[in-house]
Amino acid sequence: MISILRTRLRLGSQTIAYPDGPARFPERFRGRPALDAARCKAGCAECAAVCPTEAVGGAGTSDLSIDLGRCLFCGLCQEACPEGAIAFGRDYRLAARTREELVARGDVPLLAQALGAEMQRVFGRSLKLRQVSAAGCNGCEAELNATGNVQFDLGRFGVQFVASPRHADGVVVTGPVSENMLTGLRKTWEATPAPRLLIAVGACAISGGPFAGSPVCRDGAVGAIDGVPVDLFIPGCPPHPVTILDGLLRLLGRVQGNDLRLTGTGIVAAEPAR
Ligand code: SF4
Numbered sequence: 638m639i640s641i642l643r644t645r646l647r648l649g650s651q652t653i654a655y656p657d658g659p660a661r662f663p664e665r666f667r668g669r670p671a672l673d674a675a676r677c678k679a680g681c682a683e684c685a686a687v688c689p690t691e692a693v694g695g696a697g698t699s700d701l702s703i704d705l706g707r708c709l710f711c712g713l714c715q716e717a718c719p720e721g722a723i724a725f726g727r728d729y730r731l732a733a734r735t736r737e738e739l740v741a742r743g744d745v746p747l748l749a750q751a752l753g754a755e756m757q758r759v760f761g762r763s764l765k766l767r768q769v770s771a772a773g774c775n776g777c778e779a780e781l782n783a784t785g786n787v788q789f790d791l792g793r794f795g796v797q798f799v800a801s802p803r804h805a806d807g808v809v810v811t812g813p814v815s816e817n818m819l820t821g822l823r824k825t826w827e828a829t830p831a832p833r834l835l836i837a838v839g840a841c842a843i844s845g846g847p848f849a850g851s852p853v854c855r856d857g858a859v860g861a862i863d864g865v866p867v868d869l870f871i872p873g874c875p876p877h878p879v880t881i882l883d884g885l886l887r888l889l890g891r892v893q894g895n896d897l898r899l900t901g902t903g904i905v906a907a908e909p910a911r
């Protein structure tokens with residue numbers, strides 16, 4: 638027992654300081670891309686040619702863009718660009734409230750807006766979510782699982798995943814929504830009491846990701862449940878747990894402002910946000 642207590646004291650708290658302090662990311666982490674359209678050579682389409690999901694828009698023009706809802710963050714476009722117009726950075730703040738806001742241009746982040754005051758009052762201190770794995774590779778589910786571990790500890794914000802939609806305030810969808818999972822997703826939504834949130838996590842759930850265009854998939858959660866809009870899009874393939882945390886906390890109004898909190902670079906404050 639004494640040795641257990643000693644070990645516990647030696648290890649201290651393993652939970653990341655985010656959102657009050659910096660978060661740790663591995664060296665290979667790719668976050669939001671910065672796009673310098675001024676460098677983009679007229680007529681060049683090298684980046685678009687290598688992109689496996691047609692996420693690059695306006696290649697060879699002054700309107701160069703990357704649709705983060707389609708992007709797999711593979712980095713091929715950055716490698717292919719002969720002019721250095723695309724540079725993936727370490728900005729983990731990728732979530733957005735609308736599909737249009739996921740289209741990145743320039744180097745200015747577009748941060749997810751919070752719910753309205755009444756929805757913040759209802760969900761702000763306790764949000765229970767039911768997760769539906771609607772096909773995909775299970776990478777997004779692994780990262781969602783990681784948000785509950787001791788390092789990221791989503792539960793400290795009152796956000797938890799629950800076993801039944803009857804106990805949930807919202808549904809988190811991963812995967813491109815295969816025909817086999819469509820009924821299950823719709824029934825889960827119907828069983829979730831209103832008011833409720835619909836959250837799409839990962840490129841598959843947002844656009845179909847690498848499965849887009851498959852005859853047995855719906856290309857994501859948008860429109861999968863008739864007339865139900867997605868409340869929050871969290872891009873990535875899969876998204877890092879801090880990207881998921883950041884999106885959820887911004888939705889709930891628990892994180893505001895535009896500080897970028899990273900280890901190594903410290904806190905980079907006052908980046909302009911649209
Ligand atoms: S990083 Fe994204 S935009 Fe670039 S090639 Fe890969 S999927 Fe396409």
Ligand code: SF4
Binds near residue numbers: 772
């Ligand atoms: S978005 Fe990527 S990681 Fe997530 S389920 Fe699809 S292929 Fe897997």
